[in-house]
Amino acid sequence: MASPNSYKLSCSIPGHEMDVRGLSAAFFPDGAFVSVSRDRTGRVWVPNASPDRGFTEMHCMTGHQNFVSCVCIIAPSDTYPRGLIATGGNDHNICVFTLDQPQPLFTLKGHKNTVCTLSSGKFGTLLSGSWDTTAKVWLNEKCMMTLQGHTAAVWAVVILPEQGLMLSGSADKTIKLWKAGRCEKTFTGHEDCVRGLAVVSDMEFFSCSNDTSIRRWLVTGECVQVYYSHTNYIYSLAVFPNGQDFVSTGEDRTLRIWKQGECQQTIRLPAQSVWCCCILPNGDIAVGASDGLIRVFTEVEDRMASPQDLQAFEDELSKTTIDPKTGDLGDIKMEDLPGRDHLDEPGNRDGQTRLIKEGQKVEAYQWSVADSRWMKIGDVVGGSNQQTSKKVNYEGKEYDFVFTIDINEGGPSMKLPYNVTDDPWLTAHNFLQKNELSPMFLDQVANFIIENTKGHTLGAAPPSAADPFTGKATGSTSAIGGGAYSSAASRQTSTNIYFPKTDGVTFEQANATQIMAKLRELNGGAPGEYRLSEEVLGSLEKLLVSVCDPCASEQPTTEQISLLWKTSHWPEDIVFPVLDILRLAVRHPQVNESLCGGDADDGVALCNHLLSLMKPQARPANQMLALRTLCNCFSGWRGRALLLAQREAVLSRAADLCSVCNKNIHIALATLVLNYAGSLHGQPDLEAKAQCLSVASAALESVQDKEAVFRLLVALGTTVASDQTAQDLAKSLGVTSQIAKYTSVTDPAKVGECCQLVLKELQ
Template structure:
């Protein structure tokens, strides 16, 4: 049965700034909260019109969240409740906007309000890292406070069993008893958790800046993870008109509609951020976005907007999508890294990065003291490729950048000429705008990056942050799932059967571009267990031998759909500290284990993962045991089985490539592992500007390859980069300059061997040559 399409139903104009929150109330009314310091009630008029009947005022700062609290003893008509950046919560009479309730207790912005399941109970959460439970039937009573998060608490809801769930920027979800006793902490998201929604009597949903949605049981078990967004997800709402249906919204102007775990529709809006989404009882979708507009979408043709309105809306969407190809500071917005880059630690205090968020760009600075990336502000524009000068305060400049330094304040102009010392210009900017002196290096590097200076003026005494070099991380994906092409179900180490059947070979299946990750699945579990048991008695050096039962549990981690307890995974992590001489069977278990979504998430989380990846990279040293080197590569290949592992390997890709180039003595198994790793990197990075550096690594490794299966995989990696790289001309020149590889391509393309692997090489060589 065809799924009904959603179309625009109504556009609600009235707010003058971002609409940060939308909610539904009785009789299909809509509530909205905005940065313009007001909230509004929209009443349906006719079939598809809404009228602003009440504007709620009283907050001294942005209104960040809103909800409808049903009638209770003290407020028999119900209450419109808002939270604000002024740290307060206000309750209004629905009909006339009178302030009936003021709650003070949070020490920072209130970012979430929601009704509890019991009459008169209100929940709130704040940037002060707490959530609170208020009894509004007795507003003078002290709230119950839930303390324990390490960062802002973005959302709070009461689950159907009475548990209080909180979601935080510290990447965790906590479950509490109503007396503020902590029940458990849920980890799995790799970035800020932004919203929660009760899905059923026994389950709830969470969404995150890591572009994933997770389904949890009320006792804290992660039941599933859903992918579909390619950027931050800000809001999630259950659709009461669709079985197991919900809607999500986020960065990049995207709303997605889901049935169970399947994304059935994407709605694109002509905006940068869709801050909030809510579903009406009739199944209509309501959005609040960064352009200050509320939009309603419906699948009921009777409520579709008129054709002209829909046409204008669709044209606006096309324009905003085209804007992603615009340049900011000499870089195409679409070519700048997404928020995933912020998982990679900075290399020096004050290092800056430009990060794409939808059609806009934000600037971040690395703080060594805080060990985190701090947002400096929005990069509003400036295209150095444009001709002519820009006037600013009566003077012409090559560039006049606009940078948002402070939320809510107008952008500050940063003028610059190429002949100026960027540090002098940065110092003048700091003095002129009374900014902290600590901004000097950040601003100077920002100028160097955005002005795209090929060289610095002779008077310059600084250095540029290499945004186009080693810190330029742009994970790419050619699929709707953010960075998660489906892994191959075949073991790629089985030679000729790794990619194609004989029938496929005979029909010249296009091997390039390759669009999915491969992995190593095949294993002899008994042999691994026997070797672990043998080495277990030899660990020494403070490592206590494990019992047979513990060893069996560790080996079971290698089963693709295994269930495990935290203690067993802790044992595996401890075993990874075994001496290198007996480490290889532990690595073999690890490469199998990281295929499991839950294990992948824990091995490559932001706490353990970066150090784990760095440890793996040390095992790629040329003087290490060949078995350790080969199995470490297999671990890195299989890390691509899920998003956390993929992201951390991509973040360390330059070290990975350097390690592969430095390897000299490669046996056949190691050659296959190395080329498989390069193939996965090529799938991820083919459409990115730095694909040329990866191609150079592939070419250098191909010169060392003697195994035919390994050479074929390297060839597929090279062809994938050539087919999809935005720097195709440069890449073509690089391949031709490697005369040994170029000559072999020509030679292999003219052969017609009977051997299956050589036949694949011949066909792939022909395909690569066509791209040249």
């Protein structure tokens, strides 16, 4: 009889015609799970009625144009009370299905290569990772943001349950922690591709890698434990509800069950690649493998397979062939191997392997603690006593095979190098891209590789190898800074006077006399080619007076505007008084129209010039004045249109200044985000709103000044007001927990009041 804590086969589920690449437990029906395969389908499996063991296919989903590589379940909502199923494929798409029809409810397009990992979060958020080196955040059929920073394929993603944190693992050997679209931390330690991630809690997670290790991390950056037992690539992880025990699968043909930090049980499968696993609601384990079968394992005796089926599984396992190059058998010298009597001695750990000589064959056995016996796991081929295949040199490198491929009849043939350590599908994809061939040939080329390398298995890569694809602003007189908000302490938070704020907030205060005095002082020491004549200085002074005095009789002239634009390109160490004039001038309708859009190229040139002054290494005074100028551009319809068109570049550059320790820069940055939020209020552009939320959230991590915090809170409130989708996205980014600390701020009272109102919107 099996020991009470050991897992045994419960059932084998046929149905897929090719590798099973992804598994996920479903919310509905009870006990169901979903699988996806290289056969281009996804399938929903429901448990048979007791006492029958096994599962029955309830639903088959089609829609991908090529193999399906990953799956996740989107939690039930009011709209979809049974949840949704998301699948990612080699066709670069994500298909989202209901349980009511075989075709997708909708398809998410945006990745430029295979979507190989998916994770769902609260409020319908979906996170995807791709061979195109990016991860993307999706909500309600739209891409909200793209996470860029990895230098190779993103093999694994997960959304942590709290704090709006997301993780991505990559073939570049790193794991990145993301918050509101920005990389907060990079975890290093793995020595090869990171292939899987699994959540332990809101503060901990597991990772697995081609380097044969599993690591446990704190989100603060520390690796707290490393687990070794696998002898080849590890592809997937799944954590039991207790948050401590877990299971893993990999290229060494095994499912391994880890309890109390140790590998307690090793289950070998008669398939080379055990691609995926998931924990079912009843605690059973489902695994998918390269032979197209799904196998379910249980530790509950009533759900274990019949003795006949258990024996059939063991017989199938004993008939497999094992190549020592898979890494766990070592170099074999038949003359040194013991005979069958070696199996009379018990093993000392579950999964221990012994080789014996049986006639002219080498057999491999594995110790089963559950059964207290040695189980045959296959016949060994390819030992050192057998002929070793010779390497083939191609383009200066050695390969196990170099195939000649003829795609087009009569056309030139092409060479396809291949090592047994490579994934045939990735190799095929790389070959097609290199030779600019249609992806429609992927299956044909991959199957050709598989057929012509039978008997050769994927071995542990040398240490240097990798997968083929691893390859308050001072002086502001805006109403938001004072006036109506100055006596906020006496009001009740039930009256929202703060947001949505849709009119632009500008930086108005100026002392024209001081500005011109500074300009003349710096002009006196300017390099000869930049020195201004008294006539030019006089023109700039007239322009400054005309834009600062609303009662001025003279209007800015075309010549004055042209001089201002030219002078704004002074050397960076002396240009700031000119930027102050520019900041004030763009509020004037005539200047706003001329510089921001009289000619489309003029507007882009202004924007690019200001962005160049905002580089992180630029002078703080220039950074601040460039930000203020952008804020003031919102005072005219031309400027507003320009900045909405250039939104992605402007907010991205502004976000780079979050970490600058400068109060005035932070206030200007917060004001810019607020002006964007106001311009987007009531608009359907969710991607733009997502960027506003992302930058505001990132800024709140660094900003200390209460005026800047207040403006960011107003920006958040304006973005989410009366917009359920934006509210859901803000909650998924962790904004609620991020701003909660401001609810008790009473100096100034407007910060605490506004924060409470934002949180009320996000309830």
